[in-house]
Amino acid sequence: MKFKQASWASDACLEPLVFELSRANRTGYTLPQKKLPEVNIPENLARTKLELPELSEPEIVRHYTRLSQMNYGVDSGFYPLGSCTMKYNPKICEELAALETASCIHPYQDEDTVQGALELMYKLERCLTEIAGVARVCLHPSAGAHGEFLGMLLTRAYHKSRGKESKEVIVPDSAHGTNFASAAMAGFDVIVVPSNSRGRVDIEALRKAVSKKTAALMLTNPNTLGLFEDEILEIAEAVHKVGGLLYYDGANLNGILGKTRPGDMGFDIVHFNLHKTFSTPHGGGGPGSGPIGVSRKLEKFLPVPVIEYNKKRRRYYLDYNRPQSVGKIKAFYGNFGVLVKAYAYILLMGANGLQEITEAAVLNANYITRKLQGVEGYELKFDASGPCKHEVVFSVEPMKKNYGVKAHFIAKRLLDFGVHAPTYYFPPIVPEALMIEPTETETKEELDRFIAAMKEIAEEAKSHPDKLLAAPTATAIGRLDEAKASREPILSWRMYRKLPSKI
Numbered sequence: 001m002k003f004k005q006a007s008w009a010s011d012a013c014l015e016p017l018v019f020e021l022s023r024a025n026r027t028g029y030t031l032p033q034k035k036l037p038e039v040n041i042p043e044n045l046a047r048t049k050l051e052l053p054e055l056s057e058p059e060i061v062r063h064y065t066r067l068s069q070m071n072y073g074v075d076s077g078f079y080p081l082g083s084c085t086m087k088y089n090p091k092i093c094e095e096l097a098a099l100e101t102a103s104c105i106h107p108y109q110d111e112d113t114v115q116g117a118l119e120l121m122y123k124l125e126r127c128l129t130e131i132a133g134v135a136r137v138c139l140h141p142s143a144g145a146h147g148e149f150l151g152m153l154l155t156r157a158y159h160k161s162r163g164k165e166s167k168e169v170i171v172p173d174s175a176h177g178t179n180f181a182s183a184a185m186a187g188f189d190v191i192v193v194p195s196n197s198r199g200r201v202d203i204e205a206l207r208k209a210v211s212k213k214t215a216a217l218m219l220t221n222p223n224t225l226g227l228f229e230d231e232i233l234e235i236a237e238a239v240h241k242v243g244g245l246l247y248y249d250g251a252n253l254n255g256i257l258g259k260t261r262p263g264d265m266g267f268d269i270v271h272f273n274l275h276k277t278f279s280t281p282h283g284g285g286g287p288g289s290g291p292i293g294v295s296r297k298l299e300k301f302l303p304v305p306v307i308e309y310n311k312k313r314r315r316y317y318l319d320y321n322r323p324q325s326v327g328k329i330k331a332f333y334g335n336f337g338v339l340v341k342a343y344a345y346i347l348l349m350g351a352n353g354l355q356e357i358t359e360a361a362v363l364n365a366n367y368i369t370r371k372l373q374g375v376e377g378y379e380l381k382f383d384a385s386g387p388c389k390h391e392v393v394f395s396v397e398p399m400k401k402n403y404g405v406k407a408h409f410i411a412k413r414l415l416d417f418g419v420h421a422p423t424y425y426f427p428p429i430v431p432e433a434l435m436i437e438p439t440e441t442e443t444k445e446e447l448d449r450f451i452a453a454m455k456e457i458a459e460e461a462k463s464h465p466d467k468l469l470a471a472p473t474a475t476a477i478g479r480l481d482e483a484k485a486s487r488e489p490i491l492s493w494r495m496y497r498k499l500p501s502k503i
């Protein structure tokens with residue numbers, strides 16, 4: 001079980017602020033007494049009061065250790081946050097990214113001195129090209145959403161170069177919110193197409209929605225219900241027929257790695273979430289990376305610089321001379337540390353390993369589906385006859401109707417079982433949705449523990465719905481007022497200290 005609270009901490013405040021632990025003149029470190037020259041600091045720049053906490057070294061270590069234990073991460077336990085692919089991040093990848101040769105170089109260094117870094121990025125591009133079945137990859141974007149935005153800029157540049165005024169981007173109603181936002185930010189009008197009773201794109205509605213105004217269709221496959229769009233070839237044909245492009249939201253790549261490729265399905269642009277599929281820490285764990293892959297016809301529009309290899313001189317170099325490029329979308333060449341981890345991970349897994357990832361991720365999701373299917377309160381809204389891919393979406397609408405228990409009550413109660421909450425209320429087409437993505441890195445015992453917790457909570461919904469209302473009770477901080485948390489955020493220790501009563 002997790003660290004709860006220090007015995008001396010009051011109920012109102014679990015871990016005091018470092019300033020509250022501070023005592024005047026207590027020190028953690030003493031500088032050697034060296035004679036230093038006097039300097040004259042202009043009066044307006046000299047500080048008279050330094051507001052720094054004063055603590056001993058063990059106090060500091062214990063304070064931060066306690067804070068770290070109040071947190072929850074992939075290294076603490078099961079984290080089935082659907083769509084986010086919270087798999088375990090191998091520590092060897094961290095070690096490699098921390099090597100001096102990877103972490104102590106600077107993008108302004110001469111190309112000749114960073115050939116290894118350029119080679120790594122070039123080879124990572126080649127791996128991703130092969131994995132997605134595209135012609136070329138660009139590593140610049142910082143996250144999936146950033147990749148989407150770049151994809152939309154490329155779409156605009158492509159149509160413009162052909163003298164076409166294509167203003168509309170089609171997005172299915174099950175799509176991630178960033179799809180709508182990326183298309184709108186790039187200046188497109190967003191057209192929404194509904195899903196059919198099988199939870200897939202309604203192809204008849206799509207055929208009606210496409211026209212010569214269609215710039216692109218944005219789609220993820222498997223979709224956000226964890227279901228494979230089995231009419232993808234017909235979908236691609238409908239969009240291509242009117243001259244539109246097909247954009248692949250790669251957040252769900254963990255469901256198809258090594259089995260099929262977006263390029264083979266007809267997609268023209270693909271983004272990767274290296275921090276999801278390729279196992280680099282995300283959420284609170286670090287920066288992301290959202291490379292983008294494109295088909296041959298879009299290559300010339302990619303941002304600068306592009307990494308190239310001069311065979312004769314056996315030298316990697318950065319090519320800025322690309323007249324049709326959409327320009328720069330990020331400083332330098334992407335989040336390099338993340339790229340190192342992702343490349344290490346791909347080499348670690350190998351081609352067979354990448355396939356096994358998907359096999360285990362899909363098996364795990366189907367195991368949970370079959371074990372919870374039929375448990376009173378958890379309902380599958382769409383065609384549940386076939387297997388799902390790497391994630392499953394249950395609706396707890398029956399629980400809400402019968403006992404007033406909503407999806408987020410269950411999410412919060414799960415925290416008391418030492419499990420991170422699944423994604424809830426997404427995708428929006430499922431009422432009271434709980435979106436569960438176990439990933440491939442979990443054992444059967446861990447899945448069984450989760451399933452047992454879900455069953456126990458379903459029982460509680462009937463017998464003690466009050467327990468669900470009060471949850472979580474085993475975490476450092478209990479139930480928060482969510483509306484207040486977003487309307488009156490407490491963003492600094494100064495604001496926290498001024499609160500009349502602590503959280």
Ligand SMILES: *Cc1c(COP(=O)(O)O)cnc(C)c1O
Binds near residue numbers: 176249251252273288
């Ligand atoms: C995570 C996610 C995104 C956005 O990716 P970020 O890296 O978080 O910006 C887009 N679409 C889907 C389906 C996602 O799950």
